[in-house]
Amino acid sequence: MIEIETQLLSQSSPIDDENYFHRQLNELNELHNHLKNLEKSINELLKQSEQLNNEKLSSISEQLASRGKQTTLEIIQRKRSIKQMIEAYRSFKKLFEQEERTLYNIEKRMQHLEPISNDAIQLKRMSKIVTDLFNDILFRAQLIEHMNDVAIKFIQEVKMHDKNLKHFRASLCYPSMSIKQQKYPSNIQNASRAVLHKVEGFD
Template identity: 55%
Template sequence: MTRDFENDLLSQASRIKDIRNLVRQEYNSSSHQELRSLVNQTSDYAQDLFTISKDYSDKLDIAETTLSLVTDLTSHIIELETRLASHTPLIDDEQYIHRQLDDLNELDKQLQSIEKSIKELLTQSKQLGNDKLIRISEQLTSRWQQINSEINQRNRSIAQCLETHRSFETLYQQEGHILDNLQQRIETLEPIPTDPNKLRLMAKTVTV
């Protein structure tokens, strides 16, 4: 509707210009001063109307974009918060840990993809000067930052958990290898002799 009003004003611009030129050419005597003044005032008034209408129309466009961003971003933020809250505590299972890490990385990609829109929303809200929109924008920004912080914290925890798990796994394999070797050596031992000399020799063999 506002655009139609602007278009109507623009369509009258050439007519106003023609009238203004005609008055200047045909009614240039001092006796027509009042007429020229009236035409000039009308022309200026039309220009002012167009400027005001355009400013108003631009604000409406910004408001429409801002409200659309609020709706979309709120939906995205809620989805990310819900998925993050659904994560269960870490367990000693490397495959499970990797699955959770992959899911966190996917969440992080989605979160970063809306960062630009979050900043745009805050900027446009401030341009409109609407306190309610500014508060909503700041709240969404705060929630975005909280999710970002939580994802980073969980990534650090998972990295530490993986490092600990791999360290224990390496140690477990080393100890298992030692025990296997001992078991094999025990199985190859001869029956215990009654001769003290042979007993001493066998003891040395076991401890070597």
């Protein structure tokens, strides 16, 4: 359990790299599978401790089972968060590349505008070209605003991911901060501290 928690805590803040997201997602999937196997062993230990009528062993088993559930919820939450970040990042990247190409083309059109002429017909034609360019720029401004909204959504997802990581770390150090306000026995508390000592190297 300590090894799983340590790996969860060692995950760093997300960066704007889709490959990085997928690596973290793969790590979480591996941890999730590992935890499922561990929970089976913990449940078996819980049954045996009840059969032996060993209160101390039962208490430890129950705490481990509860700790496993908390860690499972953390993994599921992170997987969901990373998937949302991937979706937001892809949307932003697609919009950014599209707007970058379009604005480049508009810029080229502006560079190729003909010099102002005294000819009325030519002036009228140029006026239409400039008006069309202006309307295109206004339209693109609206799309860029939408692109910025997508970027903000991505940033919010990253901040929430970091917040959850800090909360998970705090819940191991101070069990009273966990969702169920549980009190761990001294051996579980010491194990939690051991995890945090390992994680100090990642800060």
